[in-house]
Amino acid sequence: MRAEMPRWPWAIPALCAAAVLGGILLTLSEPEADTPYLLLDTVVGLTYPAVGALIVTRRPGNPVGWLLCAGGAGLALQALAGGYAWNGGAHGWPGAEVAAWATNWVFFLGFGPLLLQPLLLPDGRLPSRRWRPVLVVLLAEMAVIQVMVMFRDRVWVWGKERPSPFGFLSTETVVAPAFSVVIASLTVASVAALAVRVRSAGHEPNEDRPNHTRRRLVPVFAAVLAMAVALTADVVLPPVPPIGAWLEALALPLFPLAVAVSIFRYRLFDIEVLLRRTVVYVVVTGVLLGAYLVIVATLNALLRERGGTIEALAATAVVAVAFAPLRHAVQRTVSRLLFGNRGDPASALSELGQRLETSADPTRLLDGAAETVAHTLRLPSVAVLSADGTPVSVQGGVPSEGVRLPLLVGGREEGELRAAPRSPGEALSAADLAVLDDLARHLAVALAAVRLAREVQTSRESLVIAREEERRRLRRDLHDGLGPGLAAIGVRLDLIEATAPEAMRGPLAEVRQLTQGLVGDVRRIVHDLRPPALDELGLGGALEDLALDAEGGAAVTVTLPGPLPELPAAVEVAAYRIVQEALANALRHARADSVEIAVVAVPVGAPYAGSAAPARLVVTVRDDGRGLPERLVEGVGSGSMRERAAELGGLLRRTSGPDGGTTVEAVLPL
Incomplete structure (x- = not known):
């Protein structure tokens, strides 16, 4: 049985939320507060600890979770200390000066780890041993700047600055430049570390799914890049207007959101089960707190003489009324993001129907069907198997566990639909199974059609x-x-x-x-x-004889890279007739001066068109004529060539080059 996960880490986001809420109430109770950085503290203090606690409960040995908690806790403490200093300074509360001093340095206890964690994603380790000196230097820089901001000569609280009772280092000439250097170092190192991981995905000894690894890291890399831009703007731009703070408030939440996306879609930390159950309430809480902040600030400006009581009550009432519809809307949006169209079976069936309708080849009717089902329900892997267990359509591999639905048509089992759970240990819900049942009925009919088409093709061949x-x-x-x-x-x-x-x-x-x-x-x-030359000279000799009899003065050459094996009679005739018709078209219609005929027998398993294939005969006729017209109308001869190839289960392609000329290629299975 799975060990019960510890619950005490959930106290971290709870305490952070209480600190943020206390800071908001204390700050907005007094007018004229500069709130952009309070908003930044609110956003980070609510989102980072929530995601961090989820990681800690499932992966306590991974430092990423602890760093997320530390990042949120540092800014949540700044919100609380700033609120106490702002309100306490106006009312003469004890410790207000200490709180103001703490507001200026406690944030970096979280801000530093916040910028350090991209170096350790996703497994809590550095990209390589060569990054250890970099980590040591960054930690030393963080320790030095932490001491410097604690003892700088000025303190700042929500827009007001005054001398520090504990500081002696010049803010303008010493601390500010050093702080900019440390932030730049952390930002560059974070972006570089993630870039190295994304680039090196697939080159590690045990890495067999490079695209999967890159997809896991790309959302996080994009979020870290956005954070870097926002931090750079905050350092470079002037403090008024606080454009940098607003950019940070928008960019910093992208990091836990990107981690969540990687968890949802690519199982970065394998904790999707818990995270999906809490993301809705995290989003709702953040939106409602933001609404509360805006309402209180607005009413405070309108009813300032009332002392703040009416503002708080009115904001609380609005938030309480808005909770239910907002939760419903967020639940619907998140459900579509995480679970796809399971709540709308008609859309799922329509998407599958469109995919089936666009298939021109009946034997390839189910190509992409598994991808459609996986995309519809946001499943990691789906497979459609035939009755003998042969995979017909696969997305993400054939699931070894999960749901197995028989595909039945008229009482006959045509195959099986397999769908893996979204995460290990999490069963699909009744809504998921209902949509899969509806999709399975249509897939069964399509699978039967594929079987019949293949049987007809086999019989025809x-x-x-x-x-x-x-x-x-x-x-x-x-x-x-x-x-x-x-x-x-x-x-x-x-x-x-x-x-x-x-x-x-x-x-x-x-x-x-x-x-x-x-x-x-x-x-x-x-x-x-049957053409007599085939029995008298073989296919190669018959084609050379055909080239010698060509009219019009064109140079016709026949190339055989190697001796041809003994060919079935049907393949010989089809190849001969296709070359005969293609040669006639080149001489009669394209007015070619030279024609090249090439025939090669490709052995079993040799790659062709990017994949291994059975033994086949590849016949190519290439000329230097006028090429195919822009509006191609297939005539009797061209249709005959295509029909001869299709009769044997092969294919025929006709293409033109940019400078003219036509290439006719026939692939005939042996």
């Missing part, structure tokens, strides 16, 4: 092969048996006629003429059954 083999046998029998026999009869009749009485010569001449006519008929039948 068998008929064509049997027909051509029978024609070869008949030609051989007629050419070697009946034809010579009739010719011998004619010779005997000539001898008999020469020695027969005058009265018998007339009837014998008629019999001899009839025999000669039969010999001619046999020769015509033999020629029509």
